[in-house]
Amino acid sequence: MRRFIAARINQLMQLFLEFDSPPQNAEQLLQRLRTYGLNGIKSLKLTSNRAVMVSFSGSELRINKGYLSAPEDVLRAIVSFVQGRTKAERRLAQKVILTHPVAAAHRAPVRRPGRADPHDAVTLRELAYWHQEYNLRYFGGALAQIPLKLSGRMRSRLGQYTTATPYGEPAEITISRAHIRKHGWAEALHTLLHEMVHQWQAESGLPIDHGPTFRDKAAAVGIAPQARRELRTPSAASLVVTQHELGLRAARRS
Numbered sequence: 655m656r657r658f659i660a661a662r663i664n665q666l667m668q669l670f671l672e673f674d675s676p677p678q679n680a681e682q683l684l685q686r687l688r689t690y691g692l693n694g695i696k697s698l699k700l701t702s703n704r705a706v707m708v709s710f711s712g713s714e715l716r717i718n719k720g721y722l723s724a725p726e727d728v729l730r731a732i733v734s735f736v737q738g739r740t741k742a743e744r745r746l747a748q749k750v751i752l753t754h755p756v757a758a759a760h761r762a763p764v765r766r767p768g769r770a771d772p773h774d775a776v777t778l779r780e781l782a783y784w785h786q787e788y789n790l791r792y793f794g795g796a797l798a799q800i801p802l803k804l805s806g807r808m809r810s811r812l813g814q815y816t817t818a819t820p821y822g823e824p825a826e827i828t829i830s831r832a833h834i835r836k837h838g839w840a841e842a843l844h845t846l847l848h849e850m851v852h853q854w855q856a857e858s859g860l861p862i863d864h865g866p867t868f869r870d871k872a873a874a875v876g877i878a879p880q881a882r883r884e885l886r887t888p889s890a891a892s893l894v895v896t897q898h899e900l901g902l903r904a905a906r907r908s
């Protein structure tokens with residue numbers, strides 16, 4: 655019996671020792687999260703994306719590599735975020751996840767040299783004009799002036815609103831270049847206004863989602879209330895595009 659207890663203690667010590675050292679790679683992090691109750695996730699990818707700290711789609715989980723060094727409560731929050739049954743549970747988990755400072759190196763936007771479009775400056779000026787215009791027209795001029803950006807890296811998303819980070823980076827709205835090219839300026843402005851409704855949610859302290867407050871405001875400003883919209887490309891082929899992925903640090907893909 656004593657020997658059994660000694661062996662048990664030994665096992666536990668080993669477990670503590672293991673838990674003392676942070677996971678070194680995706681596989682070890684996945685193992686660690688499983689010991690905290692994660693299930694249904696088959697693979698884990700480490701990312702270095704500015705906007706998304708944690709996201710999952712199907713059985714794949716993506717986590718910013720800065721979380722390798724996260725303390726236990728933050729890792730447990732990631733599990734709650736994935737496994738959470740209610741919105742309240744996930745929102746609480748998001749808050750804890752965001753308390754973990756991720757080193758700037760892991761959040762640096764990846765810039766692809768040569769990707770910038772010569773028309774960018776003009777497009778950005780136009781977007782800034784319309785942001786101001788819509789702000790006055792639909793939000794009483796109450797929205798903050800925030801950076802507007804173009805991205806050549808958004809595949810299924812048309813635009814995104816990224817909240818300010820606890821590390822001092824400002825909120826921003828990003829519009830997909832491909833979206834403007836494929837669907838035209840009117841649709842791009844529709845997307846800008848969609849993201850501005852999220853900006854209004856964020857600045858009003860409301861949850862950033864497509865729930866009732868979004869739908870009501872969308873109706874008031876005259877835009878489609880859905881996150882996914884059917885758009886027609888010039889080739890007349892219709893496709894359903896994800897309006898965006900929320901630029902929350904902890905984004906959830908549907």
Ligand SMILES: [Zn+2]
Pocket residue numbers: 848852863864881897898
């Ligand atoms: Zn949206």
